[in-house]
Each structure stands twice: as structure tokens, then as C-alpha cells.
Amino acid sequence: MTAKQWNRDGMTRDADVIxxxxxxxxxxxxxxxxxxxxxxxxxxxxPYLQPPSVKSNHVAARxxxxxxxxxxxxxxxxxxxxxxxxxxxAFRTVLxxxxxxxxxxxxxxxxxxxxxxxxxxxxxxxxxxxxNQTFLEPxxxxxxxxxxxxxxxxxxxxxxxxxxxxxxxVLVSGDPDGQERTLSxxxxxxxxxxxxxxxxxxxxxxxxxxxxxxxxxTCIEAPGLPEAMPGEPAWGYYTxxxxxxGHVYAIDGHxxxxxxxxxxxxxxxxxxxxRDWSIRTILGVDDEFxxxxxxxxxxxxxxxxxxxxxxxxVFICGDAAHLWVPYAGYGMNAGIADAFNLGWVLGAYLQxxxxxxxxxxxxxxxxxxxxxxxxxxxxxxxxxxxxAVPPEIEDDTDAxxxxxxxxxxxxxxxxxxxxxxxxxxxxxxxxGSPLIxxxxxxxxxxxxxEYTPSTTPGCRAPHLWxxxxxxxxxxxxxxxxxxRFDPVIDIEPLxxxxxxxxxxxxxxxxxxxxxxxxxxxxxxxxxxxxxxxxRGDVVPADxxxxxxxxxxxxxxxx
Numbered sequence: 001m002t003a004k005q006w007n008r009d010g011m012t013r014d015a016d017v018i019x020x021x022x023x024x025x026x027x028x029x030x031x032x033x034x035x036x037x038x039x040x041x042x043x044x045x046x047p048y049l050q051p052p053s054v055k056s057n058h059v060a061a062r063x064x065x066x067x068x069x070x071x072x073x074x075x076x077x078x079x080x081x082x083x084x085x086x087x088x089x090a091f092r093t094v095l096x097x098x099x100x101x102x103x104x105x106x107x108x109x110x111x112x113x114x115x116x117x118x119x120x121x122x123x124x125x126x127x128x129x130x131x132n133q134t135f136l137e138p139x140x141x142x143x144x145x146x147x148x149x150x151x152x153x154x155x156x157x158x159x160x161x162x163x164x165x166x167x168x169x170v171l172v173s174g175d176p177d178g179q180e181r182t183l184s185x186x187x188x189x190x191x192x193x194x195x196x197x198x199x200x201x202x203x204x205x206x207x208x209x210x211x212x213x214x215x216x217x218t219c220i221e222a223p224g225l226p227e228a229m230p231g232e233p234a235w236g237y238y239t240x241x242x243x244x245x246g247h248v249y250a251i252d253g254h255x256x257x258x259x260x261x262x263x264x265x266x267x268x269x270x271x272x273x274x275r276d277w278s279i280r281t282i283l284g285v286d287d288e289f290x291x292x293x294x295x296x297x298x299x300x301x302x303x304x305x306x307x308x309x310x311x312x313x314v315f316i317c318g319d320a321a322h323l324w325v326p327y328a329g330y331g332m333n334a335g336i337a338d339a340f341n342l343g344w345v346l347g348a349y350l351q352x353x354x355x356x357x358x359x360x361x362x363x364x365x366x367x368x369x370x371x372x373x374x375x376x377x378x379x380x381x382x383x384x385x386x387x388a389v390p391p392e393i394e395d396d397t398d399a400x401x402x403x404x405x406x407x408x409x410x411x412x413x414x415x416x417x418x419x420x421x422x423x424x425x426x427x428x429x430x431x432g433s434p435l436i437x438x439x440x441x442x443x444x445x446x447x448x449x450e451y452t453p454s455t456t457p458g459c460r461a462p463h464l465w466x467x468x469x470x471x472x473x474x475x476x477x478x479x480x481x482x483x484r485f486d487p488v489i490d491i492e493p494l495x496x497x498x499x500x501x502x503x504x505x506x507x508x509x510x511x512x513x514x515x516x517x518x519x520x521x522x523x524x525x526x527x528x529x530x531x532x533x534x535r536g537d538v539v540p541a542d543x544x545x546x547x548x549x550x551x552x553x554x555x556x557x558x
Contacts, residue, residue, distance in 0.1 A: 038347055060421075090234035093241050322373075
């Protein structure tokens with residue numbers, strides 16, 4: 001434990017922020033806060049480096065962009081599947097059977113250069129990365145354990161908290177003698193998963209669809225499986241046949257696979273599905289084929305969103321705040337987006353330049369996006385639930401071939417949007433934030449697959465390369481960054497107002513000829529999380545008023 005320290009309000013506490021939960025969401029929150037000089041205690045019940053269950057196979061491009069900012073992108077990208085292993089998604093009758101369609105996704109060795117596949121050519125410095133959480137989480141844990149402002153308390157259980165105007169005290173247990181102890185901080189973050197004890201104590205409730213589908217998941221070791229499969233390997237496989245549909249994911253690219261067996265409501269209720277029969281049917285192997293079960297985790301697909309993300313000095317993020325069908329890893333990635341948004345807000349407040357109003361921005365910005373993403377997941381679930389498999393799909397006949405072509409085409413169309421979700425990555429905007437100066441222009445429509453670059457306040461600032469290998473985002477400051485596309489524009493009134501308020505404001509002069517057409521104003525002011533906060537051709541006549549909005553000292557727009 002670190003010694004107690006003085007905080008901005010003159011009080012001594014154990015840390016500025018206590019985070020409950022050391023999964024990817026809690027760990028990224030700790031990383032982000034550390035980068036802002038904020039002291040953090042992370043409370044985690046599991047032992048140090050205990051591997052998580054086999055889940056979440058995807059790090060989205062927006063997450064990789066933030067890992068890049070924190071110096072972690074290459075370390076994350078170097079782990080997971082072998083360097084030359086295709087990240088494709090293949091659709092087959094059974095895993096060892098006939099392939100009917102394929103979504104091409106480059107291997108990581110080709111990620112920055114390949115133009116093969118629907119998720120290449122995106123306007124980002126960091127393409128997505130396929131990596132299972134069993135490989136990702138240890139990288140994050142080891143990194144967080146070495147950070148100067150973070151104390152990681154493993155084998156420690158959160159019991160309860162008490163919130164007051166002065167901050168939060170947290171009761172935990174975990175000493176070898178079983179003694180309870182109290183930790184103090186200015187803020188508490190609950191990143192403690194779907195059964196979040198923090199969410200329950202703060203009184204937030206989940207609503208939505210509690211049961212969408214029952215899934216029987218099994219992680220197996222099967223050294224002979226790659227040799228038994230025809231054609232090129234893939235990261236993910238969807239199987240379609242009249243007996244049993246399922247998903248199979250390559251975990252290490254060698255012998256470890258995760259199998260999702262989708263159950264009917266009747267099967268789930270009666271418990272009548274034989275796990276071994278289901279696995280062999282999905283794989284397309286006989287009773288002589290050898291495999292070993294490494295783990296089992298049966299779960300329910302849901303769509304649930306919390307009614308609030310904050311109570312006083314307590315916040316929730318990740319699965320504590322939202323649960324939905326775990327398609328393409330966007331549950332974890334949405335949680336990481338929560339964490340980075342919250343880290344920026346809390347960092348601004350704790351550094352002294354953010355006012356009380358800045359704390360309201362987290363819920364105002366993230367809750368609507370959470371609800372929208374959950375609807376995307378729900379829409380995808382409904383489309384796949386209506387997916388009918390013709391009985392003749394495996395027949396060696398003209399009718400069988402026609403069935404395979406029809407199912408393959410539909411399988412591709414239904415699923416390519418989740419595996420190449422450019423809109424989901426880059427297209428969301430914050431349209432009700434107290435920290436953004438809106439100008440009356442509506443943001444482009446937010447969809448799963450389509451992305452329209454825009455500098456409308458609230459949108460993600462479109463990416464551009466400042467020079468070879470240097471992204472615009474690499475130069476963003478920790479608070480705000482003003483992009484100036486005409487060097488003769490006088491920005492001193494705004495810079496002076498920001499300086500007097502203590503609000504960090506960096507300036508980047510950008511060659512307009514190198515910028516996307518969406519940058520049609522002379523000035524675009526961006527937050528470190530890449531969202532546009534204001535734009536114009538000259539600084540506002542009342543720059544002080546703009547700074548007050550940006551810093552959360554007033555909650556109105558210009």
C-alpha cells in the first residue's frame with residue numbers, strides 16, 4: 001500500500017480513485033488515470049495473474065487507438081494468434097466439412113498493409129486486433145502492476161462503501177488473518193462485472209431483455225483438429241447444419257478452441273443437450289476423435305443497461321453498467337470506452353482544471369451510447385435467430401449446392417457488419433454533453449457498419465497523418481487540442497482564457513491539403529478522447545465562456 005497522500009482539497013486519502021475489479025475495463029481505467037498523475041488503488045479478488053475465462057476475442061480499433069496513446073498498442077498486437085494466422089471468419093456445414101462463405105480479415109503480420117477484407121482501409125492509425133482475453137488481460141495486469149501511481153491489491157474482496165461529500169471509504173477484506181480494513185479515496189469506480197456489488201449498493205437497476213439465448217460454452221484442447229479441417233484456417237467458424245449450429249474460435253492457433261453451442265429454450269429448460277454429442281456434431285468428428293475439456297462456462301445472452309452510471313462520487317462502467325449479446329467483443333470494448341471517458345473526466349477534476357459540472361459528462365455521454373450499442377447487438381441477435389438451415393444443406397446434390405450458396409450468402413451479409421463494424425468503432429457522437437459547444441448541425445447517422453467522417457461537435461475527429469508514422473492522435477494533449485488549418489488565425493484570446501483557467505490546451509497547425517474534407521473550418525477543438533468539442537473559423541468573441549463550458553464550470557452551450 002502507498003502512504004496516505006494529500007489531495008487537491010487538502011484532505012489525506014489512500015488514493016484519488018479506488019477501482020473495484022481488475023478485468024480489462026478496470027485495468028484500462030487505472031492505466032489512463034496513472035497517465036494523468038492520478039493515484040489509484042485497484043481491488044481484485046483473484047490472485048495476481050490468474051488467467052480469466054476464455055472470452056472476448058477482439059480489441060476494436062478505437063481501443064487500439066487509446067492503447068497506442070498509452071504506449072501499449074504494439075505489446076498487445078504482438079500477442080494472441082500466431083503472426084501469420086488468418087483472422088478470417090469461415091462459414092461451414094460442420095467445422096471439418098464444406099465451407100460456404102468466408103469473411104477475410106488479415107493476419108496481424110499484414111494488419112497495417114493489407115487491403116484484403118472489409119475491415120481494411122479504415123481511417124485509423126491502429127486497425128483492430130484479434131486476441132482472446134486470456135492473452136490480453138495478463139499483458140494489462142503486468143503493465144498496471146508496474147505503474148508508479150497504481151497499487152494493485154489482489155486476493156482482496158470488496159465488501160461495501162460509504163459515500164459522503166468529502167469522498168468515499170471502502171471496506172475490503174483480504175489480509176492473511178481475514179481482517180477487514182478501510183480504504184479512502186475521492187472517487188470509486190465499480191468495474192466489477194455483471195454481478196457488480198458496487199452497482200447494487202449504489203441502487204442502479206438493469207433493464208432490457210434478461211434472456212435472449214442460452215449458450216453452452218466449452219474450451220477444448222484438440223491437437224488433431226487443425227489437420228482434420230479442410231482449406232485455410234480461420235479465427236472464427238460458424239457451422240450450419242440441421243442437427244446443431246454453433247460457433248468455434250481458435251484461441252492459440254494450434255490446439256485450443258472455444259465452442260459455443262446454441263441451445264433452444266426447451267433444451268435450456270430441460271437440460272437435455274449432451275455436451276459431448278454437441279461438440280462432436282459441431283466439429284463434424286466421430287466418437288474416436290480425441291479432445292480434452294479445459295473449461296466449461298454456460299451463460300445467457302442478454303440485453304441489459306443500467307438506468308444510471310453515477311451516484312455521488314461513485315461510478316460504474318463495463319459489464320457493471322451494461323450487458324448484451326457478446327458479439328465480436330464489443331461488450332468489452334464498450335466498457336473500455338467507458339473507462340477512458342471516465343478517466344478523462346476524473347483526471348480533469350482531480351488536476352484542478354475541471355469543475356463540478358465535468359463530472360456530469362460521463363453519464364450524459366456514455367449512457368445514450370451504451371443504449372444504442374445494445375440495440376445494435378439486439379438487432380443482430382434477432383437477425384441470426386431467424387436464420388433457417390435447409391435440411392438438404394449437406395447433400396451432394398444440386399439442391400444441396402443451391403442451399404449452401406444461399407446460406408453462405410446470407411451468413412456473410414448478416415455477420416460482416418459485426419466483424420467489420422466501422423460505424424460502431426468510429427461513428428458514435430455525444431449529442432447531449434454539458435462539455436460540448438454545439439453549433440446546430442446534426443451528426444451523421446450512427447450505424448453498425450457505415451462511418452461518415454465529420455467534425456460536427458460531439459463526433460470523433462477524423463483521423464489524418466501529420467507525417468509518416470505520426471498520427472494526429474499521437475499529438476493530442478491530455479486536455480484539449482486546437483487544430484488550426486490557417487496559421488494566420490489569431491487564437492491568443494482562446495489560449496489566454498484557457499491559460500488563466502488552468503485548462504490544458506495544445507495547438508497543432510495542420511496543412512489543410514493533407515486533411516480530410518470534413519475539416520472545413522479553420523479551427524477545430526478536440527478532446528484527448530478524440531471527440532470534437534467546438535469548431536469555427538475564428539475564436540469566439542467570448543473565449544472565457546467557451547472555456548467555462550469545456551472545463552465544466554457551466555452547463556450550457558454558446
